[in-house]
Amino acid sequence: xxxxxxxxxxxxxxxxxxxxxxxxxxxxxxxxxxxxxxxxxxxxxxxxxxxxxxxxxxxxxxxxxxxxxxxxxxxxxxxxxxxxxxxxxxxxxxxxxxxxxxxxxxxxxxxxxxxxxxxxxxxxxxxxxxxxxxxxxxxxxxxxxxxxxxxxxxxxxxxxxxxxxxxxxxxxxxxxxxxxxxxxxxxxxxxxxxxxxxxxxxxxxxxxxxxxxxxxxxxxxxxxxxxxxxxxxxxxxxxxxxxxxxxxxxxxxxxxxxxxxxxxxxxxxxxxxxxxxxxxxxxxxxxxxxxxxxxxxxxxxxxxxxxxxxxxxxxxxxxxxxxxxxxxxxxxxxxxxxxxxxxxxxxxxxxxxxxxxxxxxxxxxxxxxxxxxxxxxxxxxxxxxxxxxxxxxxxxxxxxxxxxxxxxxxxxxxxxxxxxxxxxxxxxxxxxxxxxxxxxxxxxxxxxxxxxxxxxxxxxxxxxxxxxxxxxxxxxxxxxxxxxxxxxxxxxxxxxxxxxxxxxxxxxxxxxxxxxxxxxxxxxxxxxxxxxxxxxxxxxxxxxxxxxxxxxxxxxxxxxxxxxxxxxxxxxxxxxxxxxxxxxxxxxxxxxxxxxxxxxxxxxxxxxxxxxxxxxxxxxxxxxx
Amino acid sequence: xxxxxxxxxxxxxxxxxxxxxxxxxxxxxxxxxxxxxxxxxxxxxxxxxxxxxxxxxxxxxxxxxxxxxxxxxxxxxxxxxxxxxxxxxxxxxxxxxxxxxxxxxxxxxxxxxxxxxxxxxxxxxxxxxxxxxxxxxxx
Ligand code: SF4
Numbered sequence: 001x002x003x004x005x006x007x008x009x010x011x012x013x014x015x016x017x018x019x020x021x022x023x024x025x026x027x028x029x030x031x032x033x034x035x036x037x038x039x040x041x042x043x044x045x046x047x048x049x050x051x052x053x054x055x056x057x058x059x060x061x062x063x064x065x066x067x068x069x070x071x072x073x074x075x076x077x078x079x080x081x082x083x084x085x086x087x088x089x090x091x092x093x094x095x096x097x098x099x100x101x102x103x104x105x106x107x108x109x110x111x112x113x114x115x116x117x118x119x120x121x122x123x124x125x126x127x128x129x130x131x132x133x134x135x136x137x138x139x140x141x142x143x144x145x146x147x148x149x150x151x152x153x154x155x156x157x158x159x160x161x162x163x164x165x166x167x168x169x170x171x172x173x174x175x176x177x178x179x180x181x182x183x184x185x186x187x188x189x190x191x192x193x194x195x196x197x198x199x200x201x202x203x204x205x206x207x208x209x210x211x212x213x214x215x216x217x218x219x220x221x222x223x224x225x226x227x228x229x230x231x232x233x234x235x236x237x238x239x240x241x242x243x244x245x246x247x248x249x250x251x252x253x254x255x256x257x258x259x260x261x262x263x264x265x266x267x268x269x270x271x272x273x274x275x276x277x278x279x280x281x282x283x284x285x286x287x288x289x290x291x292x293x294x295x296x297x298x299x300x301x302x303x304x305x306x307x308x309x310x311x312x313x314x315x316x317x318x319x320x321x322x323x324x325x326x327x328x329x330x331x332x333x334x335x336x337x338x339x340x341x342x343x344x345x346x347x348x349x350x351x352x353x354x355x356x357x358x359x360x361x362x363x364x365x366x367x368x369x370x371x372x373x374x375x376x377x378x379x380x381x382x383x384x385x386x387x388x389x390x391x392x393x394x395x396x397x398x399x400x401x402x403x404x405x406x407x408x409x410x411x412x413x414x415x416x417x418x419x420x421x422x423x424x425x426x427x428x429x430x431x432x433x434x435x436x437x438x439x440x441x442x443x444x445x446x447x448x449x450x451x452x453x454x455x456x457x458x459x460x461x462x463x464x465x466x467x468x469x470x471x472x473x474x475x476x477x478x479x480x481x482x483x484x485x486x487x488x489x490x491x492x493x494x495x496x497x498x499x500x501x502x503x504x505x506x507x508x509x510x511x512x513x514x515x516x517x518x519x520x521x522x523x524x525x526x527x528x529x530x531x532x533x534x535x536x537x538x539x540x541x542x543x544x545x546x547x548x549x550x551x552x553x554x555x556x557x558x559x560x561x562x563x564x565x566x567x568x569x570x571x572x573x574x575x576x577x578x579x580x581x582x583x584x585x586x587x588x589x590x591x592x593x594x595x596x597x598x599x600x601x602x603x604x605x606x607x608x609x610x611x612x613x614x615x616x617x618x619x620x621x622x623x624x625x
Numbered sequence: 626x627x628x629x630x631x632x633x634x635x636x637x638x639x640x641x642x643x644x645x646x647x648x649x650x651x652x653x654x655x656x657x658x659x660x661x662x663x664x665x666x667x668x669x670x671x672x673x674x675x676x677x678x679x680x681x682x683x684x685x686x687x688x689x690x691x692x693x694x695x696x697x698x699x700x701x702x703x704x705x706x707x708x709x710x711x712x713x714x715x716x717x718x719x720x721x722x723x724x725x726x727x728x729x730x731x732x733x734x735x736x737x738x739x740x741x742x743x744x745x746x747x748x749x750x751x752x753x754x755x756x757x758x759x760x761x762x763x764x
């Protein structure tokens with residue numbers, strides 16, 4: 001096989017068995033890799049009725065075809081399976097350094113089932129794969145565990161590690177690579193924890209890569225790397241990180257404030273933006289493997305109550321989720337809260353979303369000190385967030401920790417009051433830090449139809465609305481007005497396919513914005529030899545989107561679950577989008593129609609599935625008709 | 626050109642726009658934060674169709690033509706698109722993606738101005754009125 005190795009590792013922790021397997025090439029040509037290929041494997045082999053935290057649950061790590069090929073942004077990795085947070089299909093992408101090392105070791109992915117008898121790590125050294133008992137790392141923060149593992153095995157061993165939150169099955173626990181790069185969303189850290197697996201460690205001895213057309217690929221790489229590096233957006237992100245334009249986002253009303261109750265807070269924009277982070281706390285810029293953008297931050301807060309030593313710094317989502325969303329504009333506190341989340345192994349977006357919901361519930365009197373174990377939940381009280389709330393969540397300790405450890409939707413249900421209305425989530429996944437009322441109405445549609453729940457990286461809708469994309473070869477050559485529903489359903493049809501391609505190819509959205517459609521096709525053909533044209537590629541993307549919808553359908557999700565909670569759909573109360581209402585149902589209905597999706601079941605029609613070469617899959621979901 | 630009768634008109638309007646912006650307290654702060662020497666290059670519409678803004682070291686200066694020193698950033702576009710842009714009728718991200726605007730040098734400073742574009746557009750309307758060019762104002 002070209003590009004991909006074609007080989008995966010199957011681990012059964014119950015039996016202690018480890019086997020390698022060659023996958024059929026058709027899996028790749030139809031589902032690409034990354035989260036698409038993971039979906040295919042889950043569809044074939046997953047136990048739909050298994051609790052995501054049970055031994056039967058499948059945990060899948062999957063590379064894309066470009067891992068390790070020294071192309072900017074192209075060496076990410078996907079984790080996938082059933083999300084413990086939402087109960088639906090879940091996937092999450094991570095940059096860093098794991099994907100190339102796994103590829104060099106000879107594998108495209110890992111499927112893990114079962115549960116180890118005691119806390120363990122998985123060690124991959126080329127063909128030598130072992131599950132090793134490792135109780136010494138259990139209970140440790142990600143930073144300490146990462147250092148200890150590297151000390152024992154070597155600093156070039158690449159690590160995926162969970163923190164105490166994963167061990168304690170917090171439903172939005174993360175998996176961290178090199179103590180910095182996160183599989184952040186959907187709670188796969190808890191799945192790893194449920195399997196008694198503290199870490200996966202990989203080291204390869206060589207770099208054997210077989211490409212379909214190495215010369216053509218090198219030509220493309222030589223064009224694309226400088227193009228990505230020199231792009232304006234790359235320059236801005238390298239300089240000031242992904243929060244570089246936070247102030248502009250505040251002006252347009254895109255940045256959520258206090259649980260999405262406000263769309264404008266001028267001083268916050270001036271305090272939390274990436275330029276200020278650079279000025280005050282940045283010590284180094286960092287990149288994922290082979291990426292010339294280097295948007296990652298290393299920060300140090302030298303003094304004050306939130307002093308932290310030099311280490312990973314926050315990106316836009318963290319700055320906002322642990323800043324404006326919970327009423328803070330204290331950047332030092334945000335840096336510390338982000339660091340604490342990393343070390344405990346908690347997703348900053350879901351943590352911020354859940355705490356913001358709790359703060360509003362406390363303000364309204366829907367939860368009281370009786371529910372929080374005497375902790376007052378006040379907007380912007382970062383000391384309490386850092387010293388009490390986050391540690392209690394990670395430990396599932398005390399009434400507050402127990403209440404918040406399963407996310408905002410679960411917490412709202414537990415209150416037995418009408419508090420779901422002000423959770424801000426879709427399908428149980430907390431909304432990321434772009435408010436569609438100010439960021440672009442199409443984003444509301446993208447959040448709602450995303451298979452994993454509210455997600456800004458499931459498709460490039462955000463970038464398409466802001467004007468950062470131009471793809472005339474596939475019909476996206478028109479301009480969009482972010483604050484209307486005009487052409488948004490049509491755009492979403494393209495966006496879900498492109499998003500599926502990106503996430504299956506494990507390409508970073510920041511880097512691949514610079515790649516034109518013919519270049520995308522050229523990459524797939526020169527690396528993997530698919531012999532695609534643009535329609536073939538788009539078809540593969542749509543197929544991946546459809547398959548994830550089918551998996552969700554088997555989990556009981558239907559069209560009515562493609563919804564947003566009322567907070568996002570009520571008129572914005574202030575700022576640029578004040579009073580504007582999103583025509584959500586109109587966009588959704590049109591999208592369903594264009595995608596050939598059943599308005600009740602929420603899945604593609606049998607005919608549509610057959611058109612996409614998914615006749616076998618169609619039989620499973622349309623058998624009654 | 627759709628909006629201008631010759632290459633001097635846009636430069637006259639834009640230099641005046643920056644002169645007006647430089648006495649506005651809010652914009653002065655924003656411009657100083659940019660801290661760059663910027664060349665706005667519209668020479669596709671004529672050899673003298675350019676102007677520069679110097680926001681370095683806490684000072685603010687503007688002038689027609691090319692600056693004496695090497696600019697930190699050059700923005701190249703057509704004078705018509707510049708008119709749309711200062712009127713807040715051109716999505717700058719879209720224009721950059723579609724190569725209507727080409728940027729050379731560090732664009733970080735430019736982002737500091739982005740939140741102020743609405744205010745700039747309001748001043749631009751006043752400038753056009755002062756010049757007796759109401760017909761150029763974009764609705
Ligand atoms: S742009 Fe940033 S997140 Fe994306 S691959 Fe590069 S360094 Fe990683």
